[in-house]
Amino acid sequence: MSGLSPATVLVAIQRLAHTGHPEVTSSEVARATQGSLATVRRHLNALCDGGQLTRSGQARGTRYRLAGRTAAPEQPSANQHPAWSPAAIELGRKLDMPLAARDPVTYRRDFVEDYVPNKNWLMPQELAEALYRDGRLREQQPAGTYARKVLEQLLIDLSWSSSRLEGNRYSLLATEDLFKRGTAGSDADAVMLLNHKTAIEFLVDAVPLQGLSTAIIRNLHAVLMQDLLADTEALGVIRKKMVNISDTVYVPTQVPSVLEEMLGIILAKARLVKNPVEAAFFLWVNLAYLQPFEDGNKRTSRLAANIPLMLYNCSPLSFLDVDAHDYAQAMMGVYEIRDVARAVDLFAWTYRRSIKKYVVVMESMGAPNPLRLRYREHLSEAIGLVVRDRKSARAAMEELGLTADQAPGFQTMLLEELQKLEVFNCARFRLTMTATQAWIDANRPH
Incomplete structure (x- = not known):
């Protein structure tokens, strides 16, 4: 990055600290500033020498933080955790026992088979109904409208949060920058994030048309794990290999026919659940418990x-x-004891945070532009002709019968959207990232 200076590096670290990353590595700073690692390290050393940063650790474990900021406590502050119920606290005590003191267990299919949709509830019924009331879009709209309206923010939030739970080291700021660039190179963490982004875009496009199906779940897994599984034949395929989960005595079933059968039963029952919050919780818990794929089961369950x-x-x-x-304890409670107490508390807590976040996002958009609503589909068609077919904006308008006389204001709106079009927001126009990037690389011909 040209013009990279100690001041630029310091600002980047301040922004990372504001997004919940008080300690950062030189690689994270390099990603955030798009500077070379050698230059970033030189500026980091200068900032440490000048007393603006402090350094801890050695070699690859070196971390930097703003001077005067104390290290994060071992236990996060209270507002970073759910208010655990007595049942969840008791479950936590059981899960804190050493592994050697806990008996090995395997998959129990009756956890799903005994569940009767709309009669049994994994989550307390009153809680599920309250979350549905708080989270639903008030006006009647086609399926998928809410997700599409907040898509740009959702792509960043869900991709980063889900990847972070898998140990991804990218900061939120670096994730935003990665999505703007749209290329991963050889960085596995970047691939994980970009796969999440593509998977969310896939769901937003496919789910309103196809609903909840085995094909959707298997495609979701294939997109999430693309270039992350050594065996490409395992993408979206019910596993035939043994899997082991670390730090738990739970051993998933290893019988492919049982995995396939139970996946079908889980999805069939989820489709019957009338309350979407209960259905979401049921899917999240049961897909992770079943472990139907070779790897990537938890991230598949989160998006599903x-x-x-x-x-x-x-x-x-x-x-x-x-x-x-x-998160790990919520999963272990299900894996080992089939107790969802901690999972319920965690799910309700984080879903309430999501609800508040996306209410604000929706409010920030203001009232929809009537002109945009009128030409919504025409705009997507015109942009598709320009980007995919490389037609000029004028030719696209003429082909669609949207000349200045026939559609006042459309040309201005089309040219504005073409200027703002990037790989990280192309899904709203039903464009692929590949086609959009090729158009951008060709200097945005229009």
Whole structure:
């Protein structure tokens, strides 16, 4: 990055600290500033020497923080955790026992088979109904409208939050920058984030048309794990290999026929659940418990939980601010004891945060522009002709019968959107990232 200076590096670290990353690596700063690692490290050393930063750790474990900021406490502050119920606290005590003191367990299919949709509830019924009332879009709209309206923010929030739970080291700021660039190089963390982005875009496009199906879930897994599984034949395929989960005594079933059968039963029951919040929770818990794929099961379950919410136009669930240890214990409670107490508390807490976040996002958009609503579909068609077919804006307008006389104001709106079009916002016009990037690389011909 030309003009990179110690001041630029310091500002980047301040922004990272504001997004919840008080300690950063030199690589994270390099990604945030788009500077070379050698230059960034030189400026970091200068800032440390000048007393503006402090350094801790050695070699690859080196971390930098703003001077005067104390290290984060071992236990996050209270507002970063759910207010655990007595049942969740008791479950936590059981899960805190050493592994050697806990008996090995395997998959129990009756956890799903005994569940009767709309009669049994994994989440307390009153809670599920309250969350549905708070999270739903008030006016009647086509399925998927809510998710599409907040798509740009959702892509960043859910991709980053879900990837962070998998140990991804990118900061929120670096994730935004990555989505603007749209290329991953050889960085596995970047691939993970971009896969999440593509998977969310896939759901927003496909779910309103196809609903909740086995094909949707298997495609979701394939997109999430593309270039992250050594065996490409395992993408979207029910696993035939043994999987082991670290830090738990739970051993998933290893029988492919059982995995396939139970996946079908889980999806069939989820489709019958009338309350979309309960359906989302049911999917999240059961897909992770089943472990139907070779890898990537938890991230698949997190995104799949959004499918019922999309279908019923509820606020998306982006797992904002979830602590990795809290998440692991919620999963272990299901894996080992089939107890959802901690999962319920965690889900309700983070979904309420998502609801508040996307209400604000919706409000920030203001009232819809009547002109944009009138020409919504025509705008997508025209932009598709320009980007995919490389037609001029004028030719696209003429082909669609949208000349200045026939559609006043359309040309100005079209040219403005073409100027703002990027790979990270192209899904709203039903464009692929590849086609959009090729058009941008060709200097945006229009």
